[in-house]
Structure formats: C-alpha cells, structure tokens
Amino acid sequence: MFGGGGMNPRKMKQMMEQMGIDVDEIDATEVVIKRADGNEIVFSDPDVTKMDARGQETYQIIGEPSEREGAAEVESGDDGGAADEAIPQGDVDIVAQRTGASEDEAREALEATDGDLAAAIDQLE
Template identity: 60%
Template structure:
C-alpha cells in the first residue's frame, strides 16, 4: 500500500494510525457479493479487513471465492447443469416474464430505448448483463 513490503507490521500500523487510518480485522465466516449478472461470489473463511480513513470505510477480502449461479430476481439459486430442468423452462415462457426493472436497467446502461432493451433481454433469455453486452 505504501511501498513497505519489508516493513515491520507494527510500524506500518503505527504509521497508518498517525495518518488517521484505522484498521480492524473482522471475524467474518462468510462473505457474499451479489453481482448484476446473477453469478454471486461466495467467500467461505475469508480474511476481511475494514479500513476507516477520514470517515470513508473500505473493506478488503482475502480468499478464494466460489461462484454460485443465481436463478434471477426471485432469489432462488440454481446449480449449474439445471438448465434441462423442465420447471425452469416454464419460467422463461412469454414476454411478460421480463421484469420492468430489468428493461429499465438495460435501457439505461446500454443507452437504448425500452423497446430495444426488451428485445435484447428476450434474445438474452432475460439476462440483463448479457443483453447490455450484446447492445454495446
């Protein structure tokens, strides 16, 4: 951070305190990052550090994440390989299944009309990230 790769950790902490940066280790068991494309990142047993510098909090996560495919807005989680499940196919039938909030998101992020955003979402099987990517 300050080029002190070989610096004593105690001295580094003292310097940071003098600069008004408070560092705190958090006892986190699990960290979940929910992404826009639905592939959540789950960190089990990660090391989490909270830094407070002049009122601005920053969190650092050290560990290896496991990606978990999310089934979408409903909050249900799908395991990869469930694409052949007929129950999942029923949810993809028709134009009415695409949430208006997804249409607005795609339209705003890609800079297109709502109609173009809806068409892109339909072509992307309702996946906003893929629709935005296809439009750009």
C-alpha cells in the first residue's frame, strides 16, 4: 500500500497517523468466516488488526486457516427461528472437552439450552 518494504515501522505509523488512519491489534482467539454453502473458514489463534481510515474499518487476519463443514441451511416452511439454527461444532467441542461428555451428549445439552455454553456445561456436570 505504501511501498515501504524496508520502511521503519515507526515512520510508517507516523505516516498513517498523518493520513488519519488508526491501527489497533485485536486479541482474538478464533475467527470464523461462514460461507454461503454452509462451510466455514476458521482461523485459530489469529493475529487480527483493525484499521480505521476515516470511518472505513478494515480487518486483517493473519494465521493458518482450516476448513470446517458447517450445517447445511435448513429449509422449512416455518419462520426460521432460533430452534432451526445449527449448533456450531466448536461449541460442541468446548462442552464435550469441559465435561468429558460425548459429542452427541454435548450437542443435545446445547440444543436443550438454546446454545448456551455455560448452561449446557452445568447440565452435564
């Protein structure tokens, strides 16, 4: 963007401030991009930077992505309420790991608690 491959980082920051660009690091543990086909691109332990250039926010994600199959979109005649939303596999993994329950038990607990992680863990402990 600035052609500063060998530019001093302090000088780069100074130039960005003069142009009205603020850069902040975000302490993220996971970034999930949900694709239209229901699958997800997951960045575990990423480096995330938010850049605000005069009101236009841009996020940069640095890390190793992995693909995760998401739940297929549910097609039904009802209004598509919260009960139709699939429980994310990451939530199932967290509950199963914390409680020692099987994935099926963890998913059932999450479904019974409308996806509430703490309540599902309490239910299984």
